[in-house]
Amino acid sequence: MSRLICSLLIASLFTVNVFAQTLVSDTIPLTINEQNTIFVKAVFNRQDTFNLNFDTGTTELVLTNQTLKNRLKGTTKLYDTFYNLEIGSRSYQSKVYDAELTGHGTDGRFGWDLFKDKVVELNYDKGLMVVHERMPGQVINDNTYTRLAINYFDNVFTVQSSMIQNGVTSKDSFLFDTGYQRTAMLDNDLLQKAGFPVETMEEIKKVVMKGAKGNEVPVITSNLEKLMIGNYALQDVPVQQITGSKPMRGHDIHILGNEVLKRFNTFLDFTNKVIYMKPNKLYDVEYVEKKKNV
Template sequence: MKYILAFLLSIFSLIQIMAQKKLPVIKANSPKAIFIEEDNGLKTDWNIDPSIKPDAYIVSKISKGSKTVKIKTDIDSIKITVKKGENKDFVILLKDKDSCLTRIESQAPKNFSTVKPAFHDSIRLGINEQNTMFVKAALNKTDSLILNFDTGTSNLSLTAEALKDKIKQSLKAGVNVLSIGNKKYYGFKIYKVELSGHGTDGRFGWDLFDGMVVELNYDHGTMVVHSQLPEYVKKDKAYEPLNIKYFNKVFFVETTIKQGSKTNKDWFLFDTGYQRTAMLDGPLLREQNFPTDQMKIIKKVIMKGGQGNEIPVITANLESLSLGKYNLKNIPAQLLSESRPIMDKKMNILGNEILKRFNIFLDFQNNVVYIKPNKLFNDEYIEKQ
């Protein structure tokens, strides 16, 4: 019996070796490549390095099904498809001599729906006149902070002023703890920024809650972190579901805008950290034949970017903007005369002057946003006051 077992083990080892030898191979003469996620267009410049084995490219979070990545070298290309939580290896043969083991990696999805006991952590949610929503938090149990929940970013960013005046202890990568409400969050990176939402010490991103469900209830002034989506949300027909698409470390929802006879449907960045209505990329919309020249100009201003850079912005009247079945009219939207690519991608942005008009459930388990109009839905826009 033991000889049979040894024989089977040897056969299994041989099969593994043969499988490894049959890894897909593409060739390259240059150490530079490009990785392109086909569902969202994310392009990443890649350095081919034979000393790293495997050299892993981590794809954006997969909402549904699978994701295909196209890898292009200077002389060859290949497409690799991965499912949620799956890794696939291939070899880039550099200059016909260096075998570079490369991996396309999809991180295993997080899901807290089976956690016992279930949690529903309620936190006081504030919003100021500048549309910055904020919560109280503590970093490493001692440093009290006011932070903006910014779905247009990831990890934790603190202003230079907060790092200087409010952080009393040294920060060590990988061991910091952020306390919000009754829960503690780990595994995030900390970045230094020049600016944050008005009156805040910094901002934290949606990925802190990956695998959870976040409720933003402006009627009650609460933010609730749930281990699973409450049953009543799906039963309440007033809640409109919007599918999520991930791009690198941010997420988008489908949005429809209309001007005159022209309707345009596209994916907009869902950005609670952007304080205004919507930021429209003028050149992108013109490429899509959207008549931005028909939008009546309200005013022109210079806006500060996240790093203090100046951006000229025109505020113009957008006739209509729809999220699912809900429609808003005559929105004073910010219209960029020049594209402002984020992560090398032209995009339009939904800001909190629109998003605050809905009570929201962000379901990061099933990758769906649920929205329902709240008491702010018919309020006059700040730009028009």
């Protein structure tokens, strides 16, 4: 074998090996609690291990005030300094922000933008979060997955979904928000513009919820006949309506929360702007608000 051919074979094998290494997926244990909060263990600044909520409705890294005050081994500068965040076997860089509250049982949350050039798999059947370099081919070719287009705006993203009530169908944008613990938060302005028959929705209860800054938010929970997630229809979904403010200030938009999203094994392809969703073992579990009214 000539030196040239030998060199070419070695170079080819090295290239294939490097390419294979770059495509290795990072598999991380994923926990979901009774409040529908999903979280993973992560190491902040190479010394502090926290339970962090993966929140697609936010960006970068947010730590609670209690965590910042009592749990850090070192000094942390907020808002303008990048820190190392280890999730699984990979390291990411993020600025740090503060908040009064985050998902139940967590020390903070991190946003989707850490993976803006990746594919994130949320597998609730196996309790895994997997970060892929590209979309697995078997998922693309599996017709049991429904697809939703990602629409980016203001550093977050929405999908199109439909609601059906009393023979009226309304298709609108929903913030895709794994950090919101309930089913869906509806925007009253959008409902009115669509002429959606809110008055025919059975009221389940009225409560006062806490916002991310600890502020009080009056909320009505009502029964929605049908909520469409791509090709799949969820029946009799208890949804929330804020009576005094909008779900997202300055925007006419609904919010799709994790009590719905957890019912699907999901692939978030941020590069190609598409989400693949398939019903999992949680698809038919009873809604929290339904349990309270049995």
